[in-house]
Amino acid sequence: MTENANLVPFRFMDCSLLTTSTGLRVQSLRELRAALPAAPVSSIYYHFWGRMLRPHIAESEYNNDFASWADSALGDAELAEELSAINAADCSGLEEVRAVLEDILDAHLDRGDFLSWKKGDREFHFIACTKLMFDTGREVSSLRDFIEAVRTTSLQSFFHHYIDGRRRSAEGKDDFTAWLEQFGAGTERLRTSLQSVDTYLFSLGELKTQVVSILGRFSRGGGAENA
Amino acid sequence: MPDMIARYAEVVGPHTMDSLKIIADMLRGKRIVHVNSTKEGGGVAEILSSMVPLSRALGLDVSWEVIEGNPEFFACTKTLHNSLQGMPGGLSEGQVEAYAETSRLNALRLGGTLEDADYVFIHDPQPAALLGLLPGRRGKWIWRCHIDVSSPNRSVWRFVKKHVEGYDASIFSLPDFAQPLPHTQCLITPSIDPLSDKNIPLQKGEAERVYGELGVPLDKPVVLQVSRFDRFKDPLGVIESFRIARKHVDLRLVLAGGGATDDPESGAVLDEVQRAAAQDPDIHVLVLPPDAHRTINALQTGAAVVMQKSTKEGFGLTVTEALWKKKPVIGGDVGGIRLQIINRFNGFRVRSPEGAAMRIRYLLAHRWKRERMGVNARQYVLENFLITGQLRRYLSLLIALDSPGGEWERWI
Numbered sequence: 218m219t220e221n222a223n224l225v226p227f228r229f230m231d232c233s234l235l236t237t238s239t240g241l242r243v244q245s246l247r248e249l250r251a252a253l254p255a256a257p258v259s260s261i262y263y264h265f266w267g268r269m270l271r272p273h274i275a276e277s278e279y280n281n282d283f284a285s286w287a288d289s290a291l292g293d294a295e296l297a298e299e300l301s302a303i304n305a306a307d308c309s310g311l312e313e314v315r316a317v318l319e320d321i322l323d324a325h326l327d328r329g330d331f332l333s334w335k336k337g338d339r340e341f342h343f344i345a346c347t348k349l350m351f352d353t354g355r356e357v358s359s360l361r362d363f364i365e366a367v368r369t370t371s372l373q374s375f376f377h378h379y380i381d382g383r384r385r386s387a388e389g390k391d392d393f394t395a396w397l398e399q400f401g402a403g404t405e406r407l408r409t410s411l412q413s414v415d416t417y418l419f420s421l422g423e424l425k426t427q428v429v430s431i432l433g434r435f436s437r438g439g440g441a442e443n444a
Numbered sequence: 445m446p447d448m449i450a451r452y453a454e455v456v457g458p459h460t461m462d463s464l465k466i467i468a469d470m471l472r473g474k475r476i477v478h479v480n481s482t483k484e485g486g487g488v489a490e491i492l493s494s495m496v497p498l499s500r501a502l503g504l505d506v507s508w509e510v511i512e513g514n515p516e517f518f519a520c521t522k523t524l525h526n527s528l529q530g531m532p533g534g535l536s537e538g539q540v541e542a543y544a545e546t547s548r549l550n551a552l553r554l555g556g557t558l559e560d561a562d563y564v565f566i567h568d569p570q571p572a573a574l575l576g577l578l579p580g581r582r583g584k585w586i587w588r589c590h591i592d593v594s595s596p597n598r599s600v601w602r603f604v605k606k607h608v609e610g611y612d613a614s615i616f617s618l619p620d621f622a623q624p625l626p627h628t629q630c631l632i633t634p635s636i637d638p639l640s641d642k643n644i645p646l647q648k649g650e651a652e653r654v655y656g657e658l659g660v661p662l663d664k665p666v667v668l669q670v671s672r673f674d675r676f677k678d679p680l681g682v683i684e685s686f687r688i689a690r691k692h693v694d695l696r697l698v699l700a701g702g703g704a705t706d707d708p709e710s711g712a713v714l715d716e717v718q719r720a721a722a723q724d725p726d727i728h729v730l731v732l733p734p735d736a737h738r739t740i741n742a743l744q745t746g747a748a749v750v751m752q753k754s755t756k757e758g759f760g761l762t763v764t765e766a767l768w769k770k771k772p773v774i775g776g777d778v779g780g781i782r783l784q785i786i787n788r789f790n791g792f793r794v795r796s797p798e799g800a801a802m803r804i805r806y807l808l809a810h811r812w813k814r815e816r817m818g819v820n821a822r823q824y825v826l827e828n829f830l831i832t833g834q835l836r837r838y839l840s841l842l843i844a845l846d847s848p849g850g851e852w853e854r855w856i
Binding site for chain 2: 231233235236237238240242257258259262271272340342344345346347348349350351352353354355369370371372373374420421422
């Protein structure tokens with residue numbers, strides 16, 4: 218199978234995330250709600266996905282910056298939990314993520330408890346970004362080469378294919394899983410394993426280690442030759 | 445030069461360097477110039493000492509120019525620096541004149557190089573006025589602000605703003621530092637060079653030897669702060685923390701630093717520190733020359749705990765250096781340190797000498813936690829704060845500036 222000339226090769230892309238200040242900063246929940254519609258769509262992206270590319274540790278309790286801020290700056294753990302339950306990958310696009318955020322904030326503000334007007338002990342800064350993507354020219358066709366290439370690819374490239382790939386795909390599939398489909402049933406368990414990794418629970422470096430480990434197990438089990 | 449790329453590849457991985465090379469190739473043939481106010485001493489000079497050779501090794505045409513000024517000019521820019529970090533006061537008429545005159549002389553001296561460049565990075569406020577004095581410039585100009593301007597003295601910020609609003613973009617280390625300006629404001633954190641004398645792994649025994657040469661016995665744990673003798677670095681607060689901690693645990697304090705040629709205040713602060721430390725055999729105040737990089741490396745390597753108890757900090761490079769050497773760091777809960785130190789993960793952020801003393805005691809009492817935090821610290825720097833990553837972001841900004849507008853997500 219690995220020698221099959223009909224296989225579509227995997228081409229590694231890479232990206233660079235340029236982060237910029239929007240000048241939008243808020244200090245209370247009400248201010249956050251008021252500013253949200255004005256935030257550029259790339260800001261929604263940054264606070265849910267782009268955050269993976271900035272200094273970040275696995276122990277972060279929440280999966281997006283809005284939730285982290287609600288807890289750490291406002292002390293509103295309940296809201297933080299609600300915001301953290303947003304599964305952005307299930308949304309049809311970034312505007313839907315924004316709408317879900319707005320709904321949660323509206324519902325919380327409607328309850329009118331004191332935390333909705335409390336000033337946070339630090340501001341929330343809306344950060345925008347430009348994602349520049351480029352072709353590395355690196356292409357692999359065999360599973361064995363693919364596994365080695367994932368192991369050595371840059372963290373940004375890994376982010377582009379594995380994390381951001383899920384957002385770009387209508388079915389929520391990362392690029393690696395999508396490419397492995399052409400190998401048929403022989404990679405089914407591998408694909409399931411790759412798809413089942415919760416990308417919110419690890420830092421980017423740890424995620425890469427985990428994916429490389431999954432690929433390594435598959436390879437050691439003879440999967441790369443037998444698929 | 446390929447050797448240099450290969451050495452970085454050993455640290456960050458070959459494909460990370462390949463990607464950097466691809467980005468650099470997109471800027472091949474373009475002329476890039478960095479301008480700052482000192483060739484040695486201070487974080488900016490250190491970053492440029494690494495970034496310029498690395499850029500050249502990647503095939504880029506990069507040069508580094510340093511503005512020249514008299515003591516009056518540097519007194520003015522020190523006031524600018526302090527006021528932008530929130531100190532009260534303002535510029536005197538004489539200082540404003542010295543700034544204008546020095547800028548004019550430097551514009552005459554550097555004009556040809558800067559007007560021909562495709563991209564010019566102007567670092568900090570000292571050379572900021574050059575843009576307005578070179579109307580024949582053809583390239584894109586970027587103002588790189590390294591300091592914490594989150595709550596500047598407003599009259600001084602207005603003075604600086606007048607000089608920087610005409611730039612094509614500015615770069616700040618944190619979103620908190622960004623100020624309203626009519627152009628793109630990028631957020632890029634500074635970095636350290638893993639291959640520099642300050643950060644390479646030392647030979648076995650070298651740290652002990654250097655401590656010996658400096659007259660600091662390693663008979664008890666060493667708490668270290670390396671920084672310029674600058675009030676914002678709070679060296680007196682470090683001494684106070686040490687004295688509180690010493691009531692409970694036997695230790696030494698080393699305060700090591702030097703001045704930068706653009707910092708006229710460092711002598712006065714050093715005098716205060718030496719007076720505070722006088723007669724105390726467990727406090728060692730070391731005045732090091734600006735090129736004592738390997739000595740600083742040895743001091744950091746041999747210390748048990750490293751501090752950076754700043755009260756204002758754009759970004760503490762010494763924090764990153766210590767983290768890289770697997771040292772947990774106790775830092776002031778300010779500025780860029782908030783991004784560098786994650787409480788209990790790779791150090792502690794503190795707000796008072798008492799808080800710092802408590803964390804010194806904690807780290808000295810829990811050896812395995814100290815070691816665990818040290819491992820986290822190294823990995824955190826590897827993923828976030830190395831020169832290769834910073835250069836990648838700078839180059840990406842230049843590429844983005846050449847294709848303004850368009851989608852936020854685009855192929856280049």
